[in-house]
Amino acid sequence: MPVTEGTHAQRISAERARYVAAGMATPRLVVAAAEGARITDVDGRSFIDFAGGIGCQNTGHRHAAVVEAVKEQADRYLHQCFMVGTYEPYVEVCKRLAELSPCGPGEQRSILVNSGAEAVENAVKIARAATGRPAVVVFDGAFHGRTLLAMTMTSKVKPYKAGFGPFAPEVYRAPVPYPHHGVSSDDAIAALEHLFKADVDPSTVACVVLEPVQGEGGFVTMPADYPARLAELCRAHGILYVDDEVQSGVGRTGTMWAIEHYEGVEPDLLVSGKSIGGGLPLAGVTGRAEVMDAVAPGGLGGTFGGNPLSCAAALAVLDVVSDEGFLAQARELGETLRARLDDIASRVQDIGEVRGLGPMLAFELAERTPDRAKAVVDAAFERGLVLLSCGLYGNVIRLLPPLTISPDELDEGLGILEESLGA
Ligand SMILES: Cc1ncc(COP(=O)(O)O)c(C=O)c1O
Numbered sequence: 001m002p003v004t005e006g007t008h009a010q011r012i013s014a015e016r017a018r019y020v021a022a023g024m025a026t027p028r029l030v031v032a033a034a035e036g037a038r039i040t041d042v043d044g045r046s047f048i049d050f051a052g053g054i055g056c057q058n059t060g061h062r063h064a065a066v067v068e069a070v071k072e073q074a075d076r077y078l079h080q081c082f083m084v085g086t087y088e089p090y091v092e093v094c095k096r097l098a099e100l101s102p103c104g105p106g107e108q109r110s111i112l113v114n115s116g117a118e119a120v121e122n123a124v125k126i127a128r129a130a131t132g133r134p135a136v137v138v139f140d141g142a143f144h145g146r147t148l149l150a151m152t153m154t155s156k157v158k159p160y161k162a163g164f165g166p167f168a169p170e171v172y173r174a175p176v177p178y179p180h181h182g183v184s185s186d187d188a189i190a191a192l193e194h195l196f197k198a199d200v201d202p203s204t205v206a207c208v209v210l211e212p213v214q215g216e217g218g219f220v221t222m223p224a225d226y227p228a229r230l231a232e233l234c235r236a237h238g239i240l241y242v243d244d245e246v247q248s249g250v251g252r253t254g255t256m257w258a259i260e261h262y263e264g265v266e267p268d269l270l271v272s273g274k275s276i277g278g279g280l281p282l283a284g285v286t287g288r289a290e291v292m293d294a295v296a297p298g299g300l301g302g303t304f305g306g307n308p309l310s311c312a313a314a315l316a317v318l319d320v321v322s323d324e325g326f327l328a329q330a331r332e333l334g335e336t337l338r339a340r341l342d343d344i345a346s347r348v349q350d351i352g353e354v355r356g357l358g359p360m361l362a363f364e365l366a367e368r369t370p371d372r373a374k375a376v377v378d379a380a381f382e383r384g385l386v387l388l389s390c391g392l393y394g395n396v397i398r399l400l401p402p403l404t405i406s407p408d409e410l411d412e413g414l415g416i417l418e419e420s421l422g423a
Contacts, residue, residue, distance in 0.1 A: 007042075029381070120150045126287070350366045
């Protein structure tokens with residue numbers, strides 16, 4: 001029976017509960033339209049968007065260049081499968097990724113896939129093929145996706161892993177530096193060395209996979225020295241360094257890739273996703289030719305990976321984001337946000353830490369339960385702000401607004417955040 005009472009949002013939500021599996025977490029927002037940093041719901045309510053569909057709208061909803069590129073591409077062809085017919089937009093995205101790659105000198109190659117999880121899994125396949133080794137080292141607080149290997153690599157039992165085992169073999173976990181909770185870079189390096197003594201022979205490790213700023217894990221930000229020290233340890237053991245920038249990449253931290261904030265580190269493989277497609281599904285793996293080409297023809301691929309519409313969108317996104325003016329504006333946004341968050345934190349007693357890189361910022365609430373963060377997210381929604389929490393304990397509030405957000409919208413959103421925190 002169709003539901004006929006209540007608001008339009010309530011009716012659609014009721015239909016959702018009736019027809020969509022409960023395993024998909026249910027938001028209160030029911031979207032009608034979105035533009036820039038604003039979302040309008042089906043009842044005409046306007047929201048400031050500090051979520052961006054979980055970090056997928058660095059260039060804002062419906063960026064004009066993205067919409068135009070997608071429309072033009074839709075008029076040519078929608079799908080070919082890159083293993084059946086070569087099409088230029090796919091090649092062009094790989095060319096742009098090669099130009100923008102942080103993976104050191106030399107020829108760079110890429111593959112394009114549909115999701116971050118798929119890209120992470122492919123990065124591991126490539127690392128295994130390139131090294132001839134089976135093991136993978138990941139970190140506390142990591143989130144790499146929901147498919148079997150990516151879920152195994154992910155570090156949060158509920159809701160991501162509980163009941164979904166058995167997990168993939170040969171995945172080992174090390175502590176991540178987390179100064180706010182007393183884990184320094186020295187501690188994390190010592191723990192990794194211990195892992196290599198106690199649990200896994202480093203000569204069997206294909207790769208480590210690390211987010212420079214952990215996304216779902218709570219925007220835990222790698223200290224300045226850690227990535228280079230990890231890379232050095234990797235080099236000593238012939239292990240490849242995989243940089244998962246699905247959430248932190250494409251301008252989110254004020255540089256194209258977050259790893260650019262760190263000196264002395266050139267990852268072997270870069271995993272990109274989310275915002276690279278401007279709202280369309282796209283993710284990639286990029287690396288030096290000798291690593292990427294370790295896989296024989298046919299070993300990588302997928303029916304829809306690097307879909308033409310997604311590639312057309314990505315070309316527009318990469319043009320917009322690689323512009324130094326855009327990145328400078330993103331860094332300015334980061335400074336404004338940081339100053340406002342520090343100010344809020346000085347007035348809200350239970351904010352433990354404000355952290356992040358550039359405009360990729362979050363604050364951690366002192367209480368290690370999700371209750372307060374959830375209440376803040378709910379209160380913000382009531383006032384017209386879409387906000388997300390994250391972290392192993394669900395007690396971190398992260399800000400992922402479009403980097404194109406106007407000063408007025410930013411101010412309005414932060415005002416709502418303050419009120420919702422009771423600042
Ligand atoms: C760092 C990181 N890696 C991988 C993923 C998985 O991406 P997807 O949800 O597109 O599979 C995510 C998603 O949040 C992520 O933040």
